[in-house]
Amino acid sequence: MTEDIFLQTLHPTTHDLGGFKVHRTLPHRERTMVGPFIFFDQMGPAHLATGSGIDVRPHPHVNLATVTYLFAGAIEHRDSLGTFARIEPGAVNLMTAGRGIAHSERSPGDERARGPELSGIQTWLALPTAKEEIDPAFEHVAKDRLPLVGSGAAQARVVMGSLWGASSPVTCHSETIYADIQLGAGGSMPIDPEAEERALYVAEGEASLDGLRLEPAVLYVLRPGTRATLRSGTGAHVMLCGGAPLDGPRHVWWNFVSSRRDRIQQAKEDWRAGKFTLPPDDHDEYIPLPEARPLTVSYP
Template structure:
């Protein structure tokens, strides 16, 4: 019997002036462990007059993780952070009770042709920390644990697993791993994983019990302890997951919370523009009109 519980295909989604491939949430699977949202950005060739411009917008109840394969994004937030995100680095912003940030093409790239490609991920906070003070953490590529085993190159982007720990300050048991292989290789790692687990295939493919899966597919395991598959040659995949929360999470726009009351309060606060401002920014994304 197959250990693959669900196969999720990327769905096109418009985030303003940029199209992404939405993976989570999905109608049949809202979260995988604490992971509540995953967008695959690009790969997009942006000409000299097209730029990423997402004005200040708010978040509550989650941490955002930005991980780029190509290109660059200038991140600015209401804590006063101003940092350029480059490929291989990890941008980790914890919203807690509330934060606002903008994401734009850096000034020096705005009049050139450029690529943008990466992952945007939300990780929900545990109930007792969803109203914590907002924080920001940035890790360079050389700070992330990397190792090789049976011909597979591993990188631990966030969390703790396989006896390695990422420097990213996560707030619940989780893992986000990158696996790369240049040759066809059997991977058996279920005894190292825990909670719920998913595999996102960026390039190449995965074989499991006679079935082959390819790029832009997200595979959700029935049991992470049975995670065994064949990684095809020249493949890059991301394994993510962790312990699920006992409480339901409500998601409205950029807000994640254990109660609708917290989301309603955040909506009111954003409508009144009472979130701390992002220094140097005057625009903002208006609150969309839709139900929780």
């Protein structure tokens, strides 16, 4: 029965970053992408010490888009376009790197003062070949602009794309679906084949798909065409992601994604040479290019 529903089961690589853990399921040695999703990280949940916070110093990206979606806490985003944005739970930050962008992510001062919470999902979307070198852009979409479907013990927020008859206003560079499903005790939600490639991820709680238990922090890739019902006896927080297969393989090295290895090499040289613009209000420090081949995000 399991083989009829799941194409692959991707267990995470977990990193303890001191005070909180990150569970990474994409890229994976068994699979690089689900639709355009080429990076899938769960941050936390964690409650950091008073006066502390996260400080992801300025770093570069090319040929991808990042999607930040929080369950708890807040993050301040700054980028080389001059953008400053504070993201809070239920809202979306979409940053399109295109031909190149640098950004930082830090805990706000008011969060640090009371001991920041941190919980959410950060994903990267590979761009279609024809859009890899588009101009960089940033888009913040507030929680109240994202459609909420369902009621009672089963609700889903459509983060990207169209699902259950509702469409998100967030820009999609290729066919993409992304949803935040909240199930209360006894809640259920249909999972229909809106996209060729789809995966489910239990971020919190317990859930099952047509009676098959889903482990937390594991990415379950569904077989194309599968129709099933997601259920929870005691409550769960589940992410659904996917879309159309991208137009060819992608290479990943550190923070760079591209259809061409030579483009990644150029991005490495440009960052090392200081050719990326840093955020104008966060430029006193940055993350240097790794001297050795990074292991956590590096797959052919």
